[in-house]
Amino acid sequence: MASTKIVLGAIFIASFYLSASLAFPPGHHEGAYPVGNGPVSGLSPDYYKFTCPQADEIVVSILKKAIAKEPRIGASLLRLLFHDCFVQGCDASVLLDDTEEVVSEKNAIPNKNSIRGFEVIDEIKAALEEACPHTVSCADTIALAARGSTVLSGGPYWELPLGRRDSKTANMKLANKYLPPPNATLHRLIKFFQRQGLDKVDLVALSGSHTIGKARCVSFKQRLYNQHRDNRPDITLEKSFYHTLALACPHTGGDNNIRSLDFVSPSKFDNSYYKLIMEGRGLLNSDEVLWTGKDPEIAGLVKSYAENEPLFFEHYVNSITKMGNINPLMGHNGEIRKNCRRVNQEI
Numbered sequence: 001m002a003s004t005k006i007v008l009g010a011i012f013i014a015s016f017y018l019s020a021s022l023a024f025p026p027g028h029h030e031g032a033y034p035v036g037n038g039p040v041s042g043l044s045p046d047y048y049k050f051t052c053p054q055a056d057e058i059v060v061s062i063l064k065k066a067i068a069k070e071p072r073i074g075a076s077l078l079r080l081l082f083h084d085c086f087v088q089g090c091d092a093s094v095l096l097d098d099t100e101e102v103v104s105e106k107n108a109i110p111n112k113n114s115i116r117g118f119e120v121i122d123e124i125k126a127a128l129e130e131a132c133p134h135t136v137s138c139a140d141t142i143a144l145a146a147r148g149s150t151v152l153s154g155g156p157y158w159e160l161p162l163g164r165r166d167s168k169t170a171n172m173k174l175a176n177k178y179l180p181p182p183n184a185t186l187h188r189l190i191k192f193f194q195r196q197g198l199d200k201v202d203l204v205a206l207s208g209s210h211t212i213g214k215a216r217c218v219s220f221k222q223r224l225y226n227q228h229r230d231n232r233p234d235i236t237l238e239k240s241f242y243h244t245l246a247l248a249c250p251h252t253g254g255d256n257n258i259r260s261l262d263f264v265s266p267s268k269f270d271n272s273y274y275k276l277i278m279e280g281r282g283l284l285n286s287d288e289v290l291w292t293g294k295d296p297e298i299a300g301l302v303k304s305y306a307e308n309e310p311l312f313f314e315h316y317v318n319s320i321t322k323m324g325n326i327n328p329l330m331g332h333n334g335e336i337r338k339n340c341r342r343v344n345q346e347i
């Protein structure tokens with residue numbers, strides 16, 4: 001009788017733990033809640049509350065130094081989040097270097113000689129490892145760096161859901177396929193975003209990231225000399241803007257010369273990007289078509305953001321949260337990389 005009781009008790013305790021562990025699988029915190037309009041993500045702004053409460057402070061202190069040294073670096077770090085999340089989700093796959101097993105996304109066409117900021121991520125990650133070993137993922141490091149860079153450039157702050165884990169793989173082919181090219185038509189841009197569960201509002205708001213940072217001539221040269229494969233410039237380019245760009249980017253050579261995406265306030269996160277595209281002074285084709293692409297909803301949003309910066313910031317916060325929630329790895333999936341450039345070695 002006594003032994004039956006012991007067995008029943010053991011079954012009861014075991015089933016209690018089993019159901020509790022199913023309700024909160026490893027990596028999920030009790031306080032986790034779904035955010036954004038996307039699928040339930042399970043990430044939480046409090047994820048490191050007990051394990052690394054100083055994580056954001058560490059990130060911001062390193063960002064401050066890096067941005068003081070080179071204001072553009074904030075833009076480069078913000079872009080990293082985009083190029084990470086659009087390729088197999090926000091899993092830091094973009095940070096992996098080439099190895100025998102990994103074909104780095106860094107060599108994909110949209111990234112090669114273009115994407116930057118890796119040394120700052122290394123510095124942040126090293127500081128995080130020192131303060132809280134094996135705790136903060138590289139994917140969250142990118143997200144924290146993107147949020148911090150936006151805020152330090154004068155842009156909005158947002159509650160950042162955390163708890164992403166890092167991939168053990170990269171996918172260069174997917175980076176070539178899923179990252180939109182700068183000469184894309186509006187129709188294609190919409191498709192690129194839809195594929196990630198993002199809508200027209202997200203497209204317009206997130207394109208506003210081009211309020212900071214720079215682009216190489218090769219990214220917009222087609223507009224100057226051969227927009228429709230007819231050896232003519234893009235007629236939507238404002239005349240004097242066209243002339244300054246043509247001076248910086250000659251017909252042959254100079255492909256790596258750079259111009260600001262928003263020449264009015266290149267290091268300030270504000271709404272001047274939208275004002276510029278309404279004047280035909282957007283740098284990339286993908287910027288200008290938001291205004292000229294004959295989509296009333298999209299053009300309407302451009303106008304609203306140009307007239308109303310708080311509205312832009314409000315939508316931006318919502319859209320970048322959605323983007324940051326794309327397919328995170330959680331629970332037993334992925335790992336917490338020690339070094340963001342490579343997968344942990346099995347011991």
Ligand code: HEM
Nearest residue numbers: 075076079082114180181182206209213214215216219286
């Ligand atoms: C809508 C589709 C988009 C296209 C076609 C596009 C394309 C580009 C291109 C071609 C560049 C310049 C790269 C170079 O010449 O080396 C660039 C820069 C940049 N992009 Fe985008 N982008 C898009 C959306 C986004 C989004 C969603 C974000 C962030 C959430 C973003 C953030 C940035 C930033 C901050 C820079 C400047 C980077 C720097 O100065 O290092 N872009 N983008």
